[in-house]
Amino acid sequence: MKAKQFLVLGLGRFGTSVARTLCELGQEVLAVDTNEDLVEAIAPHVTQAMQMDATDEEALSSLDVQSFDAAIVSIGQNTRDSILVSVLLKELGIPYLIAKANDELHAKVLRKIGADRVVFPERDMGSRLARSLLTPHVLELMELSGDYQIIEIRVPSKWVGNSILELNVRRRYGLNILAVHRGEHFMVSPAPDMPFEREDTVLVMGRKEDVELLES
Numbered sequence: 614m615k616a617k618q619f620l621v622l623g624l625g626r627f628g629t630s631v632a633r634t635l636c637e638l639g640q641e642v643l644a645v646d647t648n649e650d651l652v653e654a655i656a657p658h659v660t661q662a663m664q665m666d667a668t669d670e671e672a673l674s675s676l677d678v679q680s681f682d683a684a685i686v687s688i689g690q691n692t693r694d695s696i697l698v699s700v701l702l703k704e705l706g707i708p709y710l711i712a713k714a715n716d717e718l719h720a721k722v723l724r725k726i727g728a729d730r731v732v733f734p735e736r737d738m739g740s741r742l743a744r745s746l747l748t749p750h751v752l753e754l755m756e757l758s759g760d761y762q763i764i765e766i767r768v769p770s771k772w773v774g775n776s777i778l779e780l781n782v783r784r785r786y787g788l789n790i791l792a793v794h795r796g797e798h799f800m801v802s803p804a805p806d807m808p809f810e811r812e813d814t815v816l817v818m819g820r821k822e823d824v825e826l827l828e829s
Contacts, residue, residue: 620684624651628687679706768813778805788819
């Protein structure tokens with residue numbers, strides 16, 4: 614599969630994490646920040662790193678942003694710069710724009726100017742942590758459109774030794790088993806007659822209320 618190209622603007626903790634992870638996953642990343650030290654720090658870990666003021670329209674247009682698959686605007690607390698860069702990227706033809714928001718008003722403005730996705734890294738991480746403290750068997754959770762969620766959980770103890778077919782997971786719990794992680798193996802669409810083992814983790818999709826029943 615051909616690698617995608619991503620433009621990451623702003624190299625705080627969030628931007629740096631996104632840029633490095635995308636590169637580790639085999640994607641091409643151009644990382645941009647005004648801070649020379651941040652650019653030098655990330656340079657060995659991305660395809661290309663550049664010191665540049667992204668609010669400079671002429672400088673930003675020189676990047677040929679429409680050739681990227683997506684841009685991630687992760688500029689820190691400077692809301693004005695975040696909004697300005699997002700506007701410039703949309704005007705320059707970026708196909709897909711993801712922007713980090715500091716608060717709900719900031720997010721509302723970003724959506725109004727055409728951001729395809731707005732994220733709240735600190736808030737979302739706090740929510741995940743709080744949930745993990747209350748439901749420690751939930752390892753990861755992803756909200757989907759509508760009322761659906763995907764979660765990764767440690768296999769419930771009463772499932773151990775039983776198969777998907779024996780448990781009748783879809784009818785009894787209203788859930789779909791997407792994959793089972795066992796040791797070094799990640800089994801997508803596991804066989805319905807495969808019994809669960811104690812150390813398994815399970816990737817499950819379902820309606821929010823059904824997921825919450827399973828968590829409890």
